[in-house]
Amino acid sequence: xxxxxxxxxxxxxxxxxxxxxxxxxxxxxxxxxxxxxxxxxxxxxxxxxxxxxxxxxxxxxxxxxxxxxxxxxxxxxxxxxxxxxxxxxxxxxxxxxxxxxxxxxxxxxxxxxxxxxxxxxxxxxxxxxxxxxxxxxxxxxxxxxxxxxxxxxxxxxxxxxxxxxxxxxxxxxxxxxxxxxxxxxxxxxxxxxxxxxxxxxxxxxxxxxxxxxxx
Amino acid sequence: xxxxxxxxxxxxxxxxxxxxxxxxxxxxxxxxxxxxxxxxxxxxxxxxxxxxxxxxxxxxxxxxxxxxxxxxxxxxxxxxxxxxxxxxxxxxxxxxxxxxxxxxxxxxxxxxxxxxxxxxxxxxxxxxxxxxxxxxxxxxxxxxxxxxxxxxxxxxxxxxxxxxxxxxxxxxxxxxxxxxxxxxxxxxxxxxxxxxxxxxxxxxxxxxxxxxxxxxxxxxxxxxxxxxxxxxxxxxxxxxxxxxxxxxxxxxxxxxxxxxxxxxxxxxxxxxxxxxxxxxxxxxxxxxxxxxxxxxxxxxxxxxxxxxxxxxxxx
Numbered sequence: 351x352x353x354x355x356x357x358x359x360x361x362x363x364x365x366x367x368x369x370x371x372x373x374x375x376x377x378x379x380x381x382x383x384x385x386x387x388x389x390x391x392x393x394x395x396x397x398x399x400x401x402x403x404x405x406x407x408x409x410x411x412x413x414x415x416x417x418x419x420x421x422x423x424x425x426x427x428x429x430x431x432x433x434x435x436x437x438x439x440x441x442x443x444x445x446x447x448x449x450x451x452x453x454x455x456x457x458x459x460x461x462x463x464x465x466x467x468x469x470x471x472x473x474x475x476x477x478x479x480x481x482x483x484x485x486x487x488x489x490x491x492x493x494x495x496x497x498x499x500x501x502x503x504x505x506x507x508x509x510x511x512x513x514x515x516x517x518x519x520x521x522x523x524x525x526x527x528x529x530x531x532x533x534x535x536x537x538x539x540x541x542x543x544x545x546x547x548x549x550x551x552x553x554x555x556x557x558x559x560x561x562x563x564x565x
Numbered sequence: 566x567x568x569x570x571x572x573x574x575x576x577x578x579x580x581x582x583x584x585x586x587x588x589x590x591x592x593x594x595x596x597x598x599x600x601x602x603x604x605x606x607x608x609x610x611x612x613x614x615x616x617x618x619x620x621x622x623x624x625x626x627x628x629x630x631x632x633x634x635x636x637x638x639x640x641x642x643x644x645x646x647x648x649x650x651x652x653x654x655x656x657x658x659x660x661x662x663x664x665x666x667x668x669x670x671x672x673x674x675x676x677x678x679x680x681x682x683x684x685x686x687x688x689x690x691x692x693x694x695x696x697x698x699x700x701x702x703x704x705x706x707x708x709x710x711x712x713x714x715x716x717x718x719x720x721x722x723x724x725x726x727x728x729x730x731x732x733x734x735x736x737x738x739x740x741x742x743x744x745x746x747x748x749x750x751x752x753x754x755x756x757x758x759x760x761x762x763x764x765x766x767x768x769x770x771x772x773x774x775x776x777x778x779x780x781x782x783x784x785x786x787x788x789x790x791x792x793x794x795x796x797x798x799x800x801x802x803x804x805x806x807x808x809x810x811x812x813x814x815x816x817x818x819x820x821x822x823x824x825x826x827x828x829x830x831x832x833x834x835x836x837x838x839x840x841x842x843x844x845x846x847x848x849x850x851x852x853x854x855x856x857x858x859x860x861x862x863x864x865x866x867x868x869x870x871x872x873x874x875x876x877x878x879x880x
Contacts, residue, residue: 375647377847517657522664525643527651527846 359438363414366439370400370407374515374528378408381558382534383505385410389469390503390535392417393492395485395555396473397513400523404509405471406440408530418463419471420456422447443470457494464499471507474551480518484559488548496538496547503535504551508558533558571807575752576624583620586613611851619849619858623755627748631679634751635733639675645855645863646671646725648846652836653717658707662698666718670694671726678730681737683880690727695719724833724863725856731866738870738878743809753808753815754822754869757801758861761823762830764800765793782834785827794823809877821872822865829864833857 370376378385394405402419409417423444426436436442443463446452460470472495475486496504511528536554538547590609597603626633650663670690677686699715735750769789777785801819805812833856837845846854874880 375644375846375848511651514655517660520657520660522660522668524650524660524663525647525667527648 355438359434362435362439366403367407370403373523373525374404374512376404376407376528376530379529379531381531383503383532385413385532387413387416388503389464389467390417390505391464391469391492391495392471392505392507392532393474393551393555394471394507394509395559396475396478397480397509398478398516398518400512400516401473401509402440402442402471404512404528404530405507413469416467417469417471418443420445420460420463420473424448443468447476457491457498460491460495461498464495464502470495474548478518480513485552485556488552490544490548492551493538493544493547500538504537505535506533506551506555506558507531508533508555510559531558571746571749572624572627572752575749575756575804575807576620579620579756583613583617586616608851615849615851623752627752630748631733631736634736634748635675635679638729638733639671641855641859642671642675642726642729643667644846644848645729645859646721648854648856649721649725650718652840652842652845653721654710654713655718656707656709656714658705659702659714659718661705662701662715663718665701666694666698666722670698670722674726674730675733678734678737683737686730686734690722694722698722728863728867729859731870732862734870735866735873737880738874739880740809740873740877741879743877746809749807750869750873753801753804754866755862756804757797757819758822758826758865760800761793761797761826762861763793764796765789765827768792768796778831781831781838785831785834790827794820794827797823818869818872822869825865825868826861829860829862832864833860 392405394401402421406414406417406419419440419442421436421440421442421444423446426432426442426444436444443459445456445459446454460472463470472492474488474492476489476491477486479486492504495502508531509528510531511526514524515526515528516523533554536551539550542550590606590613593606594603594610597606622637626637646667650666655663674686674689677689698718702711702715702718732751732754735754736747738747738750740747765785766789768791769784769786772788772792773784773786775787776783777787777790798816798819801823802812802816805815808815810818833845837843844853845856848854849858852858
């Protein structure tokens, strides 16, 4: 049973990648950082529910295995199918977004996953951005993570065009080319306070959005 | 001779040429100083490798006959339009119109080619898609940049679907004494136009001095243009045995399609400049995107189709 579940998860993972490639011909661009078995926190802009899938698709398979997306429990635990994708396919770290009711601290959960050797994918804006601004102000989670494990590389990841493939409220995805651009890692610097660090991280991500098309 | 025998001969010829090109590229690569890389040679190797895949794919599709060719070009249209519409003006109000373009207009156009309904496939996109898609966009009442949005979408459909579908449409031509062989017309068109691209590049590199339109494309020169077009037309004349044409007719038709191919490349370059990109996409290593490789074929296919239909076909 366990074997079957694992096999199904792997099959589902490959199918999701195949669909992502068919619709977006997604291409990963490593612009200032190389793909390698280094522990990282990938932090990306968030415009679509498929953001995670796109990053996951362009990561080389050996990195995929050790990279866990951080996602909202209130979304991924609502149906058996979502639970299967959330837990078995993407191996997500599920956090509770409800500040009042939650029993576990999301930052502690992420740190625990890092301590197990995993890399993480997070969306520091905290929710999907469907407005005209490129980025929403970052939530503080990225800062707390950087403070707790200062050695881990925080890699900015800019996802381009996915908001046009499936704008909020649309059901049919449009086939359009997307890119996922990975930038040079940022770290917590000596004497960085919360605001300064988050501004720097946000700037690093924005800078990637104007990246030249490199081959 | 049956169509198959001629195809086999042509494919062997292409394999011989590509083998020669591969050997030359590998020799060039060995002359590169160890530890260094030459971008020119690497690009050449990547291009030749992509050519191998393209020849293999086209040969495979032709092996499956009409179904293979129609499906191959439908997929190519899909990939090309995905590249084209990534760069065009659009807003969320166009979402349905664009979805209709991809998932209804494109398959219907190729279905019409498949069932050989000439009267419909030659007007479906220029008339029906042209009038109905803007209606869908207008219903979502966003007027900002409306004319650019609907025009650029229509342009994408005309180039990537309508024009490209005229390659498999060649299969529907009924030419007396040439029954069952019309697939060879596709081979003729693609080989002549693509050779012209390669030969223009080669002549341009060897003798290129005078730029034709430096703002549009710095690599296009008059020397490359004349050398490439004349050499490819001569090649086309030499391939007359594939076609229902005499060698002289084959030369003239080759001249028409290589000229159209050249200007197609020029027009598509102008659009790339306008949109601020160097390549349409990245899926064909060394070449860029599908549109980069096919711009010359899509510009020449409808003209080739109509000239051959008018003078040779009985339908």
